[in-house]
Amino acid sequence: MPDASDPRLADYTGLRDVELRKSLEAEHGLFIAEGEKVIRRAVAAGYPVRSVLLTRRWLGSLADVLDGLGDRVHVVDDDVMEEIAGFPVHRGALASMERRELPSVGDLLHGALRGERTAGTPADPGRILILEDLVDHGNVGAIFRCAAALGIDAVVLSPRCADPLYRRSVKVSMGAVFSVPYARMADWYGGLAEIRAAGYRLLALTPASHATPLNRLDLRSACALMLGTEGDGLSSRWLHEADEAVRIGMDPRATARGVDSLNVVAAASIACYELAARDW
Template sequence: MLDYVTDADDPRLSDYTRLRDVELRKSLEAERGLFLAEGEKVIRRAIGAGYPIRSVLTTPRWLTDLEDVLGDATVYVASEEIMSGIAGFPVHRGALASMERLPLPAVETLLKGASRRLLVLEDLVDHANVGAIFRSAAALGVDGIILSPRCADPLYRRAVKVAMGAVFSIPYARMDDWFEGLSQLREAGYQTLALTPDQTTTPLDIVKTADRVALLLGSEGDGLSSHWLEEADETVCIPMSAAAMAAGVDSLNVVAAAAIACHGLMRSAEPPSEQG
């Protein structure tokens, strides 16, 4: 159903208001059980992943690009000026979709599945970083992601946008209990590896991994908590070059570290090649 709107204050568009007001959006989206997908590719991926559409807000220019996947959804069509007034900034990708959230699986459900390689994120609060890590994990074949209770929401608009929709393609769950979270992983048969900048720990590329491994990544500033470092089965690092260390570069940002670690983690899951 198409509905042309001419007023940025139209109450029917309240799902889309003040998108850069983080606290408002977190409250509004939690209360209404929604998230926003931005741009044609991300909207298509959200629909393909089974998220129901609440409504779509777009401009006439972008309408035809989405017609084949919108079905009988309510579609609000506005000028670029009106759309910018609603969102609070120019929406260069031309389309926004308000989607209904699906229930998250319990951590136990994720752990009981066929997942062999997991990432566990402790207190990463930057939505862009969380989105980028999801994108790396999905691209490199990680089986799932577990979030600590205080981690940023992967379905927040900024995270979804940075992930290019990868948050829809990789299973994830959120812990209820940070303090006992690693015990739950070990009970499910996972080896827990804590990634740290400390170059005296075991290099990730030579660590002996078990069949099921959970790699722990810490927050943007402080890294992993002392509790999780102590609780982990082993601490590991990404080796830095001697030249980098001499120049005072002793670590990577969490997104770069996650991408390298995901690659190493998945290589360790590959069966050894046959010689002969």
């Protein structure tokens, strides 16, 4: 049974050290899936398994996934697992998976517009999200989960957005990051022009009172909903670049209660529903 110093377990080192993980995962082209359900979803999505680290009690439930992995399966005691990862791994199983090359923004957009995720059914107008500089991994994972549940076709990330395949993003999304296609912009300054040229109307989500309520929006064309940072919202440049500002209608009493906006995950969930539900 390997111990924490075993070099074969280097993929799993310091899972709560964000900077270490960014460096290690980028260098080796890997990400970590945590828990049986997420591991299965990563495998089902076609990500190759580098190795699996688990405690003995998970051998039975993951037997079919482990079959054929041979010496890439590492069984350790709970205390060794915690020493390697840097925290108690309550789900008892981790898998190191190989990343795949992301599509270009252009390829992603044209696929979403054609309705490729709903093969065999008529293609509805594309519905995508654009995330500008969301840096919290949990928020990015939660938004992917909303997108998967509520019919969003794809997600585009600005260059500085958090990594959807970082362990916490994957965990919070419950593996939805594997099922919603996404790409990352190379150019924040001019990236929106490519999206508009691909046939999408750019919608800037803002709490501003002059913005169009989402439930009154004409959705007969392809739409790209832009969501801004956790604190400040969309940058002034992206607000200016948008074709239309849109907002979520709020109770007239909200301001008196000290609420003038929603957090980005709550806003994303409502906005995704408003964008996609009329196509169901």
